[in-house]
Amino acid sequence: MSAGLILCFLGAMVAVAAHLGSRAAESRARETYRELVGENYDLPEDDWQEIRPVAGLWGCLVAGLAFLRGLGVFVALGAGLYLVAG
Numbered sequence: 001m002s003a004g005l006i007l008c009f010l011g012a013m014v015a016v017a018a019h020l021g022s023r024a025a026e027s028r029a030r031e032t033y034r035e036l037v038g039e040n041y042d043l044p045e046d047d048w049q050e051i052r053p054v055a056g057l058w059g060c061l062v063a064g065l066a067f068l069r070g071l072g073v074f075v076a077l078g079a080g081l082y083l084v085a086g
Contacts (some may be wrong), residue, residue: 004086007079015072022065029058 032054033047 002083004079004083008076008083011072011074011076011079013072015069015076018065018068018072022062022069025058025061025065029054029062032058 033051036051036054
């Protein structure tokens with residue numbers, strides 16, 4: 001197996017894992033927000049970002065996982081282009 005193929009799979013796996021983790025963290029942030037403000041289902045999906053304790057707790061995790069997702073996609077695409085061009 002070539003190094004480019006391994007990097008492509010590794011980048012894709014990191015991106016998928018970070019995406020799933022980010023979705024789970026956003027879901028937990030919404031649950032925490034609903035516990036703070038009550039069960040009002042007319043709230044926007046990203047309204048949890050307006051509350052400082054919730055945003056501080058979950059926002060950093062969501063941002064870090066989004067960075068890892070982007071890094072994984074970048075590595076996977078770069079390795080894929082290396083395989084195609086090489």
